Structure formats: structure tokens, C-alpha cells
Amino acid sequence: MISRRRDAGLGILAPRAGAPALSVEGIQCSYGQVQVLFDAGLVVEEGEMVALLGPNGVGKSTTLKVVAGLLRPDAGVVRLGGVDVTSAPTRERIARGLGQVVGQATFSSLTVTENLRMHAYTIEDRVWAQEAVDAALAVFPRLYARRDQPASTLSGGERQMLALAKAIVQDPRVLVVDEFSLGLAPVVVGGLIELVRRLNERGTAVLLVEQSVNVALSLVDRAYFMEKGEIVACESAGDLAADPDRVRDLMLGGHTTAVTA
Numbered sequence: 001m002i003s004r005r006r007d008a009g010l011g012i013l014a015p016r017a018g019a020p021a022l023s024v025e026g027i028q029c030s031y032g033q034v035q036v037l038f039d040a041g042l043v044v045e046e047g048e049m050v051a052l053l054g055p056n057g058v059g060k061s062t063t064l065k066v067v068a069g070l071l072r073p074d075a076g077v078v079r080l081g082g083v084d085v086t087s088a089p090t091r092e093r094i095a096r097g098l099g100q101v102v103g104q105a106t107f108s109s110l111t112v113t114e115n116l117r118m119h120a121y122t123i124e125d126r127v128w129a130q131e132a133v134d135a136a137l138a139v140f141p142r143l144y145a146r147r148d149q150p151a152s153t154l155s156g157g158e159r160q161m162l163a164l165a166k167a168i169v170q171d172p173r174v175l176v177v178d179e180f181s182l183g184l185a186p187v188v189v190g191g192l193i194e195l196v197r198r199l200n201e202r203g204t205a206v207l208l209v210e211q212s213v214n215v216a217l218s219l220v221d222r223a224y225f226m227e228k229g230e231i232v233a234c235e236s237a238g239d240l241a242a243d244p245d246r247v248r249d250l251m252l253g254g255h256t257t258a259v260t261a
């Protein structure tokens with residue numbers, strides 16, 4: 001099993017004791033002149049698994065891109081372990097324990113193994129880095145069989161596996177995942193879900209955007225619901241599972257409920 005190893009040589013401050021794994025506060029974000037996030041905020045505590053749900057086009061993926069450092073917000077703060085990373089490059093976020101399965105960011109001309117090695121770059125101990133790559137490949141026999149193929153030749157499901165294998169290499173403190181069930185066969189989704197569950201059981205906090213509400217609610221502790229770029233509700237998965245009508249209403253939008261947690 002991979003041991004925790006962080007802050008490799010970047011001179012990065014330790015996270016604040018007791019701070020959430022991830023917090024997002026007051027995010028405003030635009031594509032050109034069009035604003036899509038309005039004061040969006042959420043919290044993922046250490047070791048927690050949380051979903052971000054809502055109708056199409058309300059800003060869920062945009063929120064994850066802001067967390068991952070792929071988009072710079074117009075206003076607001078992103079913190080990892082209590083440390084403000086709003087202006088930090090992706091490399092620093094990874095070093096602070098952020099793993100991301102957002103936008104399938106693989107290097108398509110590099111092989112599967114080379115892609116994993118790229119994502120082990122924050123690990124100073126090169127022997128340990130190789131062990132981490134081997135451990136990640138061991139989780140996915142399909143990827144192991146394709147380890148010397150360019151990532152461009154992988155299927156959609158195999159690319160999602162590679163994206164999660166990257167996260168295993170990084171051994172993240174908090175993992176953000178954007179819609180891994182989209183377009184994948186149920187058997188592949190089942191395997192990916194199991195892996196995310198195992199990562200979470202080992203202590204990785206998870207923020208999940210997922211089209212399938214059933215998949216999401218079977219996994220998470222809490223769910224935030226987003227509408228038109230704002231968080232409109234936050235409820236426990238247990239309460240939501242007992243109230244399918246409320247879940248349907250929240251997923252259809254048109255809600256004005258205040259955030260309760």
C-alpha cells in the first residue's frame with residue numbers, strides 16, 4: 001500500500017490543524033463576458049465524501065475547474081487544508097495534496113507509464129515514485145496491459161482509469177472527480193466507484209460531480225445542489241435517500257431553499 005508523502009521539496013507550509021480538506025468561498029467566475037458562478041461556496045472536511053449535483057449547465061464543472069486551478073475566478077477564495085491556493089499553479093495544488101480527475105488531462109503522445117511518471121514528479125524519492133506507479137498499474141490490469149501504448153490509443157473508459165491511476169500515484173489528501181459515469185459501461189463505472197470508495201476509506205476526501213444522482217448518493221456523506229451558479233441546498237445523503245421527491249425537485253432546478261449545512 002502506498003504511504004502518505006507530501007510537500008515534496010516545494011517549501012510548502014503544512015495545512016492548518018482542523019481546517020477542512022477543501023473550502024471554496026464566494027466564487028465568481030466568467031467565460032468572457034458571461035458570468036456562470038455567483039458566490040459559489042462549499043466545504044469538504046478531511047476524509048469526507050461530498051457530491052456537487054444539479055441540472056445541466058449550472059456551473060458544477062466550472063466549480064471543479066476553479067478548484068483544480070484550470071480557471072482563475074474573478075473573486076472568491078479556494079483553500080486546501082486551510083491554505084489559500086486561489087492564485088497557486090496546479091503544480092502547487094498537487095503538492096498540497098489535490099488530486100483531480102477533471103477534463104481528462106492526459107498527455108496523449110506519452111505512454112500510459114510515462115503519463116503516470118509525470119504525475120509522480122512531486123515525489124522526491126525516485127524509488128518510491130516508481131513503486132507508486134507500479135502500485136497504480138496493479139490496480140488496473142487493463143492499463144497494465146497497455147502500459148507502453150500512447151494514451152491517445154486508449155478508450156474512454158481506459159482514459160478514466162488512467163486519470164484515477166494518476167490520482168493513486170499522487171495519493172491525494174483531497175480528490176475532485178468530474179463525472180466518471182458519463183458515457184462509460186456500467187461495469188467500468190462500478191470498478192471506478194469501488195476505487196474511489198477505497199481511496200476515501202484510506203483517508204482521501206472526495207468532491208464528486210456526477211450526472212447519476214443514484215451513483216452519487218450511494219457514495220457520499222453529503223450533497224450540495226447547484227442552480228444557476230449558486231449553491232441552493234446542502235443535505236445529508238441519508239435524508240436525501242429518504243426523500244426522492246425532494247431530490248427530483250432539486251435536480252429539476254427552480255429552488256430557492258437556503259443552504260442548511
Ligand SMILES: Nc1ncnc2c1ncn2[C@@H]1O[C@H](COP(=O)(O)OP(=O)(O)OP(=O)(O)O)[C@@H](O)[C@H]1O
Nearest residue numbers: 031032034036054055056057058059060061062063
Ligand atoms: N469553455 C467555455 N466557454 C464558454 N462557456 C462555457 C465554457 N464551459 C462552460 N460554459 C458555460 O458555462 C455554464 C456552466 O457550465 P458547466 O460545464 O460548469 O456546467 P455543469 O453544471 O457542469 O453542466 P453539465 O451537468 O451539463 O456538465 C454553461 O452555460 C456552459 O455552457
